[in-house]
Amino acid sequence: MKILLAVDGSKAAQEATKVAIHLAKSMVEPPTLVLMHADVPLMRRVAAELGLEGTRKYHQGNHDFALKPSRTALRRAKLEFTEKTAVDDAAPAIIKAAKAGKFDLVIMGSHGRTALSSALLGSVAAKVLSQSNVPVLVVR
Structure with a gap:
């Protein structure tokens, strides 16, 4: 079985990791x-101001921040x-x-770190659920 665990560093993403x-394990x-x-692309003006290397470092920092809690949990669980x-x-x-x-x-959290979210389900989770041909498990 192939599982895609989509995370953003949020509490819901940590629950999805669990x-x-x-x-x-089962x-x-x-x-x-x-x-x-x-990671959401930067506006062109901001990316131009940062340059290629600055933009790359910005996104890498965001990736590392978002992946770290799940990375740690998966390693502790001894999962490859x-x-x-x-x-x-x-x-x-x-x-x-x-x-x-x-x-x-696909396993993902119900709400991410975005400032705007719907009352019952985050906008990203709702879009993935409605548009994906792959089964999606949304975790609260």
């Missing part, structure tokens, strides 16, 4: 597990995983990665 660990054969983070990062809006990046990687399941 669920992914529990699911992986399987007879360990799943192929990919930990993913998508790879990482995937993207500079794109989260929902399309997750959908594209799930389809291209032929994943069997």
